[in-house]
Amino acid sequence: MLKFENVSKIYPGNFVALEDINLQIEKGEFLSIVGHSGSGKSTLLKLIYAEEQVTGGHVYFNDRSIDSINRKHLPYYRRNIGTVFQDFKLLPQKTAFENVAYALEVSDETDEEIKELVPEILDIVGMGDKANKYPRQLSGGEQQKICLARALVRKPLIIIADEPTGNLDPVATWEIVQLLLKINSMGTTILLATHNKDIVDKLNRRVIALDQGKIIRDHQKGRYAI
Ligand code: ADP
Numbered sequence: 001m002l003k004f005e006n007v008s009k010i011y012p013g014n015f016v017a018l019e020d021i022n023l024q025i026e027k028g029e030f031l032s033i034v035g036h037s038g039s040g041k042s043t044l045l046k047l048i049y050a051e052e053q054v055t056g057g058h059v060y061f062n063d064r065s066i067d068s069i070n071r072k073h074l075p076y077y078r079r080n081i082g083t084v085f086q087d088f089k090l091l092p093q094k095t096a097f098e099n100v101a102y103a104l105e106v107s108d109e110t111d112e113e114i115k116e117l118v119p120e121i122l123d124i125v126g127m128g129d130k131a132n133k134y135p136r137q138l139s140g141g142e143q144q145k146i147c148l149a150r151a152l153v154r155k156p157l158i159i160i161a162d163e164p165t166g167n168l169d170p171v172a173t174w175e176i177v178q179l180l181l182k183i184n185s186m187g188t189t190i191l192l193a194t195h196n197k198d199i200v201d202k203l204n205r206r207v208i209a210l211d212q213g214k215i216i217r218d219h220q221k222g223r224y225a226i
């Protein structure tokens, strides 16, 4: 589904973020990306989301090089991907329902479809009873669940989660991980960048480790450290 072929990313100022990355990710995988701060995790995810462009090599999505996608078509491409970040980025003046519905605003769903779809997705993340709450009335973990709902509502093929539990306590962290597992079991590919050793070790799924922009490890049923 995703393939990195000899990918490098050098930011202006000659900051090498990724160097000669070769990586293949299949549909339905749950892949954790680990490595020190600055090792290139976020950059790797940004290349997939086409938020940054490669300096060398290619990233392919279903055999199509992402850098060949016309700017005009990027929003369509990005519909394949839902994103979740450490800082929740919910709109403070909108309720949970409205935050999720807002993600559908630019698509062609009717109001009726939105009224059906949003509660369905809020139920999946266990926030069905919080639909009318504003972000400030929700805990960090609950806000992150709303973010997950927002990412899911367009039924993406891939969820990119960049340090999604970075601001959460251990209980909320584990709830988010359970949700990612549930979403994965429903068929969505999950790419999780994390610093959290406990998560990675308990997941017991594929792990790639980055160090200074290079893949130093790629293990099925991997652990955080060797
Ligand atoms: P991680 O997510 O693992 O912490 P990043 O992908 O954010 O790593 O960063 C990898 C490297 O690229 C770091 O050295 C970082 O300073 C550099 N970097 C990231 N974004 C930029 C940018 N926009 N401009 C210049 N350098 C950047």
Ligand code: MG
Pocket: 041, 042, 043, 162
């Ligand atoms: Mg990062």
